[in-house]
Amino acid sequence: MDEKVVIAKRVALEMKSGSLVNLGIGLPTTVANYIAPGLDVYFQSENGIIGLASAPEQGMVDPNLTDAGGGYVGAVPGAASIDSAVSFGLIRGGHLDVTVLGGLEVDELGHLANWTVPGKMIPGMGGAMDLVSGAKKVIVAMQHSAKGKSKILKRCTLPLTSVRRVNLIVTELAVLEPTDAGLVLKELAPGVTVEQVIAASEATLIIPENVGVMPISENETTAARA
Amino acid sequence: MHKATNCTKAVEMIPDGATLMIGGFLGVGTPNRTIDELVRQGKKNLTIIANDTGRPALGIGKLIVAKLVKKVIASHIGTNPETQRQMIAGELEVVLTPQGTLAEQIRAGGYGLGGVLTATGIGTTVAEGKQVIEVNGKPYLLELPLHADFALIAAHRADYNGNLEYALTARNFNSVMAMSADFVIAEPDHIVPIGVIPPDSVVTPFCCVDYIIERCN
Numbered sequence: 001m002d003e004k005v006v007i008a009k010r011v012a013l014e015m016k017s018g019s020l021v022n023l024g025i026g027l028p029t030t031v032a033n034y035i036a037p038g039l040d041v042y043f044q045s046e047n048g049i050i051g052l053a054s055a056p057e058q059g060m061v062d063p064n065l066t067d068a069g070g071g072y073v074g075a076v077p078g079a080a081s082i083d084s085a086v087s088f089g090l091i092r093g094g095h096l097d098v099t100v101l102g103g104l105e106v107d108e109l110g111h112l113a114n115w116t117v118p119g120k121m122i123p124g125m126g127g128a129m130d131l132v133s134g135a136k137k138v139i140v141a142m143q144h145s146a147k148g149k150s151k152i153l154k155r156c157t158l159p160l161t162s163v164r165r166v167n168l169i170v171t172e173l174a175v176l177e178p179t180d181a182g183l184v185l186k187e188l189a190p191g192v193t194v195e196q197v198i199a200a201s202e203a204t205l206i207i208p209e210n211v212g213v214m215p216i217s218e219n220e221t222t223a224a225r226a
Numbered sequence: 227m228h229k230a231t232n233c234t235k236a237v238e239m240i241p242d243g244a245t246l247m248i249g250g251f252l253g254v255g256t257p258n259r260t261i262d263e264l265v266r267q268g269k270k271n272l273t274i275i276a277n278d279t280g281r282p283a284l285g286i287g288k289l290i291v292a293k294l295v296k297k298v299i300a301s302h303i304g305t306n307p308e309t310q311r312q313m314i315a316g317e318l319e320v321v322l323t324p325q326g327t328l329a330e331q332i333r334a335g336g337y338g339l340g341g342v343l344t345a346t347g348i349g350t351t352v353a354e355g356k357q358v359i360e361v362n363g364k365p366y367l368l369e370l371p372l373h374a375d376f377a378l379i380a381a382h383r384a385d386y387n388g389n390l391e392y393a394l395t396a397r398n399f400n401s402v403m404a405m406s407a408d409f410v411i412a413e414p415d416h417i418v419p420i421g422v423i424p425p426d427s428v429v430t431p432f433c434c435v436d437y438i439i440e441r442c443n
Contacts, residue, residue, distance in 0.1 A: 046325060047251040048395045063254070064382070064396040070252035070305070081394045083401045083429075084251075084277070085333045088326025092346065122313070122322075123304025124278075125352075130326035133346045163349030 001218060003143060003172035006189050009034045009216040010170050011100055011141050015041050019097040020090070022046065022131060025069040028100040028141050042076075044096060046087050046127040051079025068127065091127070092134035099135035101128060103142040103169075105156045108203045110165035110178025112140055113158035125161065132162035144171035144200045152176065152183070152201040173197050175214065176205070187212045229388050229438045236411050236437050237263040240376055245273040247332065247374040247403040252278055252305060253285035255396030257380040257413035260439060261288055271296045275332065275372055277325060277399050278302040279309040290318070299372070301325035324352060327369050329402055334371035336405025341370045377407035381430070384414035385421070388435030389428040397429065404430040413439040 001009075004027055012034035015021060022044045023029050032054070035041055043052040045067045052067060053074035061072040082090075090096050105113040112132055115125040132138050145151055152169070169176040174197045175187035184206045185197060194207055237260060240246070250256025264272075265288050272295050279300055280287035287306045289295050297319040303309040312318035323331070330342040343366035347353050357368040379400040382393035390412055392400060404410050412435050 045395070047254070048398050062394065064393040066252070066254050066395050068251075070254065075394070081392070081397055083392075083397050084325065084329040084399045085402045088329050092326055092344065121304075122310055124300065124302040124322040125324050126278075126302040126304075127325040129324040129350065129352065130346045133348070134326075159351050160349065162346075 004030065006172045006214070006216065007141050007143070007170050010175060010187075010189075010214045011139055012036070013215065014098065014137075014139060014168065015039060016097075017041070020044055020050065020095065022091070022096055022099045022135065024099070024101040024128075025067070026102050028102060029067075031100055031141065044087070044090060045073070046084075046091065046131070048082050048084060048087050049075060049079060050082065050090075051076045053079075088127070088130050091130050094134070094136060096131075096135045098137045098139060099131040100139045100141050101131060103140040103151065105151050105153050105158050106140055106142075106166065106169050107153045107156045108178075108182045109155070110183070111156050111163060112138070112161045112166050113156040114161050116159055118159065128161050132166065133164050137168075138164070138166040140166050140169045142169075142171060144173045144197075150200055150202040152203045154203050173200055179206075182206050184208065185211055187214045189214050190216070190218075229435065230386060230417065230440050231437050233259050233263040233439050236260065236439055237267050237269070239409070240264070240269055242270040243272070244269070244375045245275065245373075247372075247377040247399075247407055248274060248276045248286055249377070249379040249398065249400030249403055250277065250280070250285055251395065251398040253280045255380045255392070255398050255400055256280065256285035257378045257411075257439075258285060260378045260411060260413050261285060264289060264294065265292045268292075269294055273297040273299070275299045275374055277328065279306040281305050282308050293317070297321070299323060299328070301328050327352075329399065331369050331372040332399065332402050332406050334369075335373040336402070339371060341368050343367065344369055372406065374403070374407040375409065377403040377410045379404055379410065379412050381412050381414040383416045383418055383423060384412055384435070384438050385418050385423050385432075386438070387420045388412065388432035388438060389423050390414065390430035390435060391423055391427055392429055401429050404434045409436045410434055411437045411439065417441070
């Protein structure tokens with residue numbers, strides 16, 4: 001299975017019926033493809049729509065209906081359009097259940113850095129700081145390493161997105177949960193060993209006696225529930 | 227008051243050095259005809275308050291490429307390499323602000339508030355130089371209000387009184403900015419007779435809107 005599919009399928013299992021969810025651009029967006037059918041999840045996009053749906057077929061787009069990356073999307077029946085103040089009121093005010101974001105670095109304190117590489121990449125934080133500070137649950141969905149360097153560090157070296165501790169980190173190798181004691185290895189991806197995860201992490205991981213395996217299916221487009 | 231005017235006359239009112247709020251999110255809900263006219267008239271030393279700077283050939287990006295801007299306050303410039311280039315070269319001042327904070331600063335400016343307290347940015351580079359105020363044991367950043375000389379906003383429909391309706395994600399910052407400038411210039415897709423937009427459908431009330439750009443110059 002493709003590494004990014006592993007991540008998306010595992011993150012999809014965190015979605016609960018009735019949730020309001022914000023998916024970041026890129027890998028996080030693909031989580032929507034693996035959410036169990038019939039699960040009553042609404043997607044919020046910070047540019048001002050609650051009830052985002054996948055892009056309509058070619059020739060059926062509305063130029064005034066886009067996601068936060070500027071891509072054309074659809075909306076489910078019952079969707080609501082809102083302005084930017086309301087949108088971020090939902091995000092900061094405890095109305096958004098889950099946000100899934102990509103990451104450049106995460107550390108033992110559960111801090112996330114994902115908005116800038118000073119001197120190299122200065123895109124701006126967009127909505128990321130509000131999302132990480134405000135959402136009820138923050139899930140970081142990212143690859144464990146980049147260019148051979150671990151992204152799971154003792155301490156972030158890049159400017160932080162927030163000092164709020166994220167709730168869960170999902171990579172192609174493992175599920176990690178930041179706690180008061182540090183990063184706990186909760187699950188392994190199918191076929192991955194504890195030693196492989198330790199070797200791929202600069203951070204010191206807490207290894208419980210029993211480490212589970214991600215309950216994701218190999219061949220279905222929709223992840224099977226454990 | 228007769229609010230309908232054309233693009234040329236509306237933009238002629240904007241002096242060099244003005245502070246402009248411009249609606250839109252990556253070009254969606256951006257007043258494109260007004261921006262094209264700003265470029266055509268070559269307004270200079272503008273300060274732009276906006277969510278983003280579009281793309282080089284899209285929306286606010288055109289103002290950046292034409293070098294009409296001295297300062298930008300925005301949440302995201304990643305889709306416009308020219309903004310980043312001018313910033314790194316020291317030709318353009320850029321203040322990067324979290325998107326929700328930017329919306330609240332603009333809202334505060336239009337709602338008569340002395341600022342807003344937000345937990346967003348605490349402990350990050352965004353907090354540098356800002357006052358931290360503790361409320362019920364929790365730290366918040368004091369973010370100050372923003373105000374503009376002109377707000378340039380895009381709407382779906384306007385009536386000739388200036389009531390505005392928006393379309394889907396093209397609303398974004400437009401309705402917030404319509405409260406926060408000395409003069410508000412609205413560029414609607416359609417202008418309809420007064421009474422066609424029912425009161426319950428009005429998002430921006432007519433009293434906020436000073437000028438409505440007609441479809442043709």
